[in-house]
Amino acid sequence: MQDTATAIRTRFTTYRAVVTRKREIGPHFVRVTFGELGDYDCQGIAPKVKIFLPDDADEAAAARELTIPTVGARGFEYADDAPKPIVRTYTIRAHRPELCEVDIDFVVHSDGPAGRWVTNTVPGDVVGLTNAGGNQPLPELAHSLVLLGDASALPAIMTILESLTADQEAIALLTADTADDEIPLESAADGRARWIRGSDEDSMIEELRQALSAHQPDYVWAAGEAGALRGVRHLLRRDIGYSPMNSHIVGYWKRKADADEVADDVFARMHAAVADGRNLTPQELDELTVDDVEYLPTKP
Incomplete structure (x- = not known):
């Protein structure tokens, strides 16, 4: 029987991703392109991904380089003194492996950390992504x-x-x-x-x-x-x-x-x-x- 820590460990790999561009696709919707994703693993239909975002409520954390977890024996692992990021789940809208980039569409809500992040993000900002897995055919x-x-x-x-x-x-x-x-x-x-x-x-x-x-x-x-x-x-x-x-x-x-x-x-x-x-x-x-x-x- 597989425990939950093992399931996370075998399911995920983490990547450092850089915002390259963003554009509005509707009044409350923004498409963000993330690059520098060489060998990014994206499989299946409607592939879901976990994204690690800076915690804007923690000023000290926001001023430091974003901590992207590793995947260890107990799932996502951080250094003892590392500020933990905000973690959310989204769907990969498009994967262009030849360009080492993916698109993610965000519904923008100003009362949530992900909505505030996408409103304020600019090219060059760094986030963490896991590999993306979707439904089977x-x-x-x-x-x-x-x-x-x-x-x-x-x-x-x-x-x-x-x-x-x-x-x-x-x-x-x-x-x-x-x-x-x-x-x-x-x-x-x-x-x-x-x-x-x-x-x-x-x-x-x-x-x-x-x-x-x-x-x-x-x-x-x-x-x-x-x-x-x-x-x-x-x-x-x-x-x-x-x-x-x-x-x-x-x-x-x-x-x-x-x-x-x-x-x-x-x-x-x-x-x-x-x-x-x-x-x-x-x-x-x-x-x-x-x-x-x-x-x-x-x-x-």
Whole structure:
């Protein structure tokens, strides 16, 4: 049985990355390009990455070189006197290995450390990145797909759309609270994606129900605010009968909750499941972000 420290140790490698440019792609969205990433490891569909940012609340730490952890026997490790950075999880929007660079899209919130960082960052700033790992290729029988997500899921949805072959069809339902939350979509989404105004759980579930009825997809992928996804999972798994083999659900954030608290809660549930003898698949690890005891994996 693999413990959580071993899982982190075997999953991650850390890299030093340098901001080379940034640009606005919407009223509350910024794309940052990071360079100097030779031999960067980025695999899978919608690859997720942990980013290490300077803690702007710690003036002493902000004045020093950012500490990028190593990966040791107990996971991420820092020197005893090193200030710990802010750690967040994002999706790699694009990887250009020939240029040793990646793009990451940020939703900008002024009340969070990542939002403040991306607002103030300039070329030459240094961050830490882990290698990026995503979903495995979609099942061979997934010829038609429905993708559902809010703005936080858009980078992942775009990478999925860009990965589709000529014989695969997809429709993407994107939820937004206001017009300012609607980002201009790139060419891979033409004719496949539409914005839905209003991201409350009831309207999102009704839109999904209609899409499932109309398209009868082989595969459903959903991501975004964790609380809203509980109802989505109930619809898919209990009402309609999709299984983890033909659907994927992951919570990217939680309303009215601090990102660090959410990460700690997910890690605690992962640790408890592993300690209880459960073998967690990547799908099950993602679904721990949608906290619903009924769907915790069972022992082998």
